[in-house]
Amino acid sequence: MPERNVVSWPALVKGYMQNGKVDVAESLFWKMPEKNKVSWTVMLIGFIQDRRIDDACKLYDMMPVRDNIARTSMIHGLCKEGRVDKAREIFDEMSERSVITWTTMVTGYGRNNRVDDARKLFDVMPEKTEKGEIAKARRVFDSMKEKNDATWQMVIKFHERNGFELEALDLFVLMQKQGVRPTFPTLISVLSVCASLASLHHGKQVHAQLVRCQVDVDLYVASVLMTMYIKCGELVKSKLIFDSTKPNEVTFIATLSACSYAGMVEEGLKLFESMESVFGVKPITAHYACMVDMLGRAGQLDEAMEMIDSMTVEPDAAVWGSLLGACRTHSQLDLAEFCAKKLIEIEPENSGTYILLSNIYASQGRWADVAELRKLMTTSYALHDVDEEEKVNSLNYHSERLAVAYALLKLPEGVPIRVMKNLRVCRDCHTAIK
Secondary structure, eight states: OOOOOTTHHHHHHHHHHHTTOHHHHHHHHHHOSSOOHHHHHHHHHHHHHTTOHHHHHHHHHHOSOOOHHHHHHHHHHHHHTTOHHHHHHHHHHOSSOOHHHHHHHHHHHHHTTOHHHHHHHHHTSOSOOOHHHHHHHHHHHHHOSOOOHHHHHHHHHHHHHTTOHHHHHHHHHHHHHTTOOOOHHHHHHHHHHHHHHTOHHHHHHHHHHHHHTTOTTSHHHHHHHHHHHHHTTOHHHHHHHHHTSOOOHHHHHHHHHHHHHHTOHHHHHHHHHHHHHHSOOOOOHHHHHHHHHHHHHTTOHHHHHHHHHTOSSOOOHHHHHHHHHHHHHTTOHHHHHHHHHHHHHHOTTOHHHHHHHHHHHHHTTOHHHHHHHHTTOOOSTTOSOOOHHHHHHHHTTOHHHHHHHHHHHHSOTTOOOOOOOSSOOOHHHHHHHO
């Protein structure tokens, strides 16, 4: 090579390291007339990969600039050699941490059998992450030669938290195929995924494992189980779990939600009245939201409004949102406008309120109000000012009806049909499915 520069030198050093000639790479590194950030990082990673952690530590201390890559690499190397506390020191010094950094530190704890530390750190991880960062975390996980329950738990929960439920469920299946027995935290994470996906098959499997672990009677577990069964349409099983446990705030939310979905107004009212008098559980806004939703679904809007007026706590967006949804279903425009104004006061940035109110205007044929309120928003039921023939044609393509039709063609007779979606079922589909 006639001339070497800051680009060619690091490339040459990296090439020797990739061929296992770390000593040659190190000799070249120290001969470099000018070392930039890349040069230092390349040599640092080389020492770590060669298990020369002491040399890596010395080089790290000499580095003039330590970026996220260098710090994360050191955390990985130290954890690999069992020096987890030193790795945590570097982690705590970082002002900014990528998802790779978080994952590396949590995984390091797990690899060194410090599961409690791994769990505590994972619990304070940022809730949401960019999709590209999640992909990087998955690549880090896939590259690990040894994985224990702590690392599996970390990656499953990480995907669940960021809305990648299907990927989380696939990881759980893969975990079992590889002979790793899931522990309690992993099972709870997967059960939450099953609830989100309405995956009754997998949910029952997790329930069975919880029974074998003898933790199915735990109140928290019971609450998650009830939520899963409710979202899968298994209201009877949810009620059986409720009857077998001592209820708390969370179990009451699950059971009242079940009463709401099933139209069991009388039972729901009795249960709500018994909360504080019989079970000593004081209602919170989430319980009132369930009750308002239940009364609203049944068309008892006056009673729902009375329920809100009787609240001992300030109504939140969930309460007013439940009533607003019922107003749309039962075409109560005046009350809907009142609810919408309350919601806008609480959450002025939430476009969902404007969308739902415009749906009500549209159902009344008040297209000028729709145009003023929503302008370019045209994503919900019958929002366009179109003639009946065009409206009928547009409704032929609604996904819920297509899903039910497909299920009727493919599933055996008598098998329940479960339609999962991330939005409310539109009125036409609801009417057709009933």
